[in-house]
Amino acid sequence: MDISKDIIERAARGEIPAFEEIYKSSSGFVYNVALRISASEHEASEITQDVFVKLFSGLKSFNHKSSFNTWLYRVAVNEALNRRKKSNLENSRRAEFDESVEANPALREDPVGKSVNENIDKDKVAELLSLVNEEHRVVLVLREMQGLNYEEMSRVLGININTVRTRLKRAREILIKKVKENGMQ
Amino acid sequence: MECNKARELMLSDYMDGMLNKETSGEVEKHIASCQSCAGYYRSAVSAFVPFRKSRALGVPPAVWEGIRGRLAAVPEDEQAFNIKSMFEIFHSKWANAAVFTSMLLLTLFAGTYFAENMASSANSRLRQAPEEFASNIGFSEFEDMPGDQSKNVFSIIGG
Numbered sequence A: 001m002d003i004s005k006d007i008i009e010r011a012a013r014g015e016i017p018a019f020e021e022i023y024k025s026s027s028g029f030v031y032n033v034a035l036r037i038s039a040s041e042h043e044a045s046e047i048t049q050d051v052f053v054k055l056f057s058g059l060k061s062f063n064h065k066s067s068f069n070t071w072l073y074r075v076a077v078n079e080a081l082n083r084r085k086k087s088n089l090e091n092s093r094r095a096e097f098d099e100s101v102e103a104n105p106a107l108r109e110d111p112v113g114k115s116v117n118e119n120i121d122k123d124k125v126a127e128l129l130s131l132v133n134e135e136h137r138v139v140l141v142l143r144e145m146q147g148l149n150y151e152e153m154s155r156v157l158g159i160n161i162n163t164v165r166t167r168l169k170r171a172r173e174i175l176i177k178k179v180k181e182n183g184m185q
Numbered sequence B: 001m002e003c004n005k006a007r008e009l010m011l012s013d014y015m016d017g018m019l020n021k022e023t024s025g026e027v028e029k030h031i032a033s034c035q036s037c038a039g040y041y042r043s044a045v046s047a048f049v050p051f052r053k054s055r056a057l058g059v060p061p062a063v064w065e066g067i068r069g070r071l072a073a074v075p076e077d078e079q080a081f082n083i084k085s086m087f088e089i090f091h092s093k094w095a096n097a098a099v100f101t102s103m104l105l106l107t108l109f110a111g112t113y114f115a116e117n118m119a120s121s122a123n124s125r126l127r128q129a130p131e132e133f134a135s136n137i138g139f140s141e142f143e144d145m146p147g148d149q150s151k152n153v154f155s156i157i158g159g
């Protein structure tokens, strides 16, 4: 269910109770989308916080032209992808650091940060999603888990419906192939 | 229907229930008659079972607490305060009256200030004038000068 214009306007004026109402009705999907894209409960919590903190100051620019949830999905997906990009960058830096630690025993005393993926969900869906790339993971999450239709996905992702269809078909194709290859069936 | 077309539809519109009766009937007819595609369809369906079974996780309560804390830390001007809400403050009747009164007082004050300033600068010009006149113009012309100073000048020159 979409949030009423009145609640959005009140929250845009800085009314915390109105903002909390928005949070209560939409934090669930923001968190779950973030969780499935990031594959980490810790990351999902941080992404959800970032999304809502940004939302609080960005609410006044919401023009009611698109559905509020569509808009929120878009912010959540982008935030999750941006975080992944950052994490991947950090991971590759960490890998470089690990290599340098290997090469230089004097550095071994330094604490090496824990991998951001340490909290990866151990469930079957997380396992399946880990088999595909980010672009495909996003369409699978939005379609298979959030139940968005092609048109909604097109609006969330800012791509045309045909691209949604093609991307989703490709994502499923790859997933089926990888499931077979990994003997997961 | 060809295998390629059947599989393409199987993994998109057919799976998502977006085909019309006629086309979805064609896909089903193909699956029924093609062993390879029937096997493919079964693996497709079973691959996505976990997605359909999975439940959404609840958001940890610490998330809202974190947001609340961060909102409190956001500086006032970055919070959801905007020009519109500022105008809404001024929409009240009393606020409008206050704005009108202060503008009126400002105008009156400015008017008085300028009037006084003009007068005093005019006076200072007059105060300097006799000496300049005395050195630059003829004696007889001072007869028309108003005020005490012209008399003084007269008396100095005359004395």
Ligand SMILES: [Zn+2]
Pocket (backbone or CB within 6 Å): B002, B003, B004, B006, B030, B034, B036, B037, B038
């Ligand atoms: Zn076939």
